[in-house]
Amino acid sequence: MTTVFHWLFGDQLGPRFLAPDEQGPDREAPVVMIEARSVFRRRRFHRAKAHLVLSAMRHRAAELGDRVHYVRAETYREGLREAAGSAPVTVHHPTSRAALGLVRALDGVRILPARGFLVPQNDFRDWADGRGGKRLRQEDFYRWVRQDHGLLMDGAEPAGGRWNLDHDNREPPPEGAHTLGAPAPYRPREDAIDDEVRHDLDCWERTGRASFVGRDGPRLFPASRREARSALRRFVTHRLAGFGPYEDAVLAADPVLSHSLLSSSLNLGLLDPLECVELAEQAWRDGAAPLNSVEGFVRQIAGWREYVWQLYWYFGEDYRHRNALGHRAALPEWFLELDADAVTARCLSTVLAQVRDTGWTHHIPRLMLLGSHALQRGWDPAEVTDWFHRCFVDGYDWVMLPNVVGMSQYADGGRMTTKPYTSGGAYLDRMSDFCGPCAYRPTVRVGEDACPFTAGYWAFLERHRGRLAGNPRMARAVRGLDRLRDLDALLAQEHGRGDGPP
Numbered sequence: 001m002t003t004v005f006h007w008l009f010g011d012q013l014g015p016r017f018l019a020p021d022e023q024g025p026d027r028e029a030p031v032v033m034i035e036a037r038s039v040f041r042r043r044r045f046h047r048a049k050a051h052l053v054l055s056a057m058r059h060r061a062a063e064l065g066d067r068v069h070y071v072r073a074e075t076y077r078e079g080l081r082e083a084a085g086s087a088p089v090t091v092h093h094p095t096s097r098a099a100l101g102l103v104r105a106l107d108g109v110r111i112l113p114a115r116g117f118l119v120p121q122n123d124f125r126d127w128a129d130g131r132g133g134k135r136l137r138q139e140d141f142y143r144w145v146r147q148d149h150g151l152l153m154d155g156a157e158p159a160g161g162r163w164n165l166d167h168d169n170r171e172p173p174p175e176g177a178h179t180l181g182a183p184a185p186y187r188p189r190e191d192a193i194d195d196e197v198r199h200d201l202d203c204w205e206r207t208g209r210a211s212f213v214g215r216d217g218p219r220l221f222p223a224s225r226r227e228a229r230s231a232l233r234r235f236v237t238h239r240l241a242g243f244g245p246y247e248d249a250v251l252a253a254d255p256v257l258s259h260s261l262l263s264s265s266l267n268l269g270l271l272d273p274l275e276c277v278e279l280a281e282q283a284w285r286d287g288a289a290p291l292n293s294v295e296g297f298v299r300q301i302a303g304w305r306e307y308v309w310q311l312y313w314y315f316g317e318d319y320r321h322r323n324a325l326g327h328r329a330a331l332p333e334w335f336l337e338l339d340a341d342a343v344t345a346r347c348l349s350t351v352l353a354q355v356r357d358t359g360w361t362h363h364i365p366r367l368m369l370l371g372s373h374a375l376q377r378g379w380d381p382a383e384v385t386d387w388f389h390r391c392f393v394d395g396y397d398w399v400m401l402p403n404v405v406g407m408s409q410y411a412d413g414g415r416m417t418t419k420p421y422t423s424g425g426a427y428l429d430r431m432s433d434f435c436g437p438c439a440y441r442p443t444v445r446v447g448e449d450a451c452p453f454t455a456g457y458w459a460f461l462e463r464h465r466g467r468l469a470g471n472p473r474m475a476r477a478v479r480g481l482d483r484l485r486d487l488d489a490l491l492a493q494e495h496g497r498g499d500g501p502p
Contacts, residue, residue, distance in 0.1 A: 002087065008031055014225055046355075047201065049391075053268070058197065069083040092114060092115050116266075143163050151277055151302055166296075172430050179254035180254055180257050182258045185239065231260075237283075241288065241290060241293055244290065247296050320382065323411050332499035340352040343501040352370075360393055368422075371384070375422050376453070452497075
């Protein structure tokens with residue numbers, strides 16, 4: 001009888017990717033895992049991300065024991081040839097177009113349906129095609145997913161009578177608070193595998209085989225199924241109740257607030273999205289968490305995460321090259337190197353330091369600080385996408401392409417979102433505690449103490465006035481340009497800023 005191997009990519013590490021059924025591997029199929037050094041040679045990843053991925057792969061290999069053929073090779077092709085020879089191989093649908101292209105080009109590899117997501121890709125395509133491929137609003141998709149999976153539903157109606165509780169989840173941080181005072185998140189303990197990974201990464205850097213950005217402190221995120229389950233239980237039991245109201249708030253001394261910190265575990269395949277949302281819903285039904293917090297968490301996973309995954313495949317490869325605003329500026333060195341100490345603006349310096357030190361920050365700093373600054377400065381969206389992919393522990397091609405090209409940089413011209421997401425300093429002042437001690441003032445547009453985000457916002461609107469004036473959600477802001485008596489001085493100031501740190 002011919003032996004059939006089953007190949008696990010480094011983001012397919014949970015039990016679902018080995019569960020046997022009519023569309024899965026055989027129960028006793030030998031497993032292939034390949035640590036391809038070329039991945040780290042091609043791109044300059046965050047050191048903490050490289051550590052997490054390798055640690056997670058090696059932890060999974062240790063769990064599988066004699067069943068796994070764990071190969072360290074230069075490329076995936078070489079590794080697969082070493083592990084399986086000419087034997088047939090199965091693999092679940094990879095999460096990137098590059099990986100899918102690779103496995104399709106290999107003889108004897110059978111691709112199984114994707115796992116780790118709630119909606120089959122064909123079902124989403126039918127849903128999207130039924131709308132003519134247009135107006136694929138996340139809200140409509142989210143309601144469909146909830147109905148189809150019975151999530152937070154009371155019969156045919158949404159729990160509590162409303163689908164969307166965003167209005168209850170946009171509170172600024174408590175006045176005068178430096179932290180939310182939430183219970184600490186789960187943090188893993190490093191072990192001998194982590195020591196080995198750190199030694200290998202040090203060796204690769206020392207010998208010039210790889211180069212990284214950022215710092216690799218103690219590992220902060222789960223690298224095994226056991227750790228990921230512990231992190232999920234701790235969040236639902238101790239942190240979920242306080243999550244909702246302040247999910248859009250930002251505090252300099254409390255970067256995690258009540259966020260779940262589960263994105264990297266989901267994206268490594270260590271957690272399944274259904275188990276996460278069902279556990280959260282049970283907490284609400286047991287009276288352990290309020291509905292607005294649970295709905296906000298369910299929306300992040302069953303709504304946004306699922307939506308981004310589906311759009312990555314539905315929009316096609318040419319989506320990667322969208323640049324509707326014509327932004328071409330290269331990312332400056334200080335940003336590429338995560339040089340937070342070079343930045344004067346307290347908000348940007350603080351968040352860039354968080355990325356440098358941990359490879360993570362929550363969704364509002366990503367969108368309204370890092371992404372907004374890139375948008376205002378006219379940086380190339382493809383370069384911005386690559387930066388987010390490389391510098392975040394939860395960053396993958398499927399994650400960052402729609403999030404950055406569509407949501408953050410508005411490079412698709414509005415196919416994914418109805419407006420550019422950028423703001424002046426007033427929003428940042430309202431939703432964070434950054435502005436008080438900052439050298440810049442959020443209400444000042446021109447001069448030495450002009451807020452880079454306030455000035456950058458108006459310069460962005462002026463640069464794209466013709467396009468944005470016809471957008472119903474932006475028309476009022478564009479008309480505001482005509483009331484600025486210092487617009488010429490502002491534009492000259494921003495033109496002279498160059499690519500130096502703000």
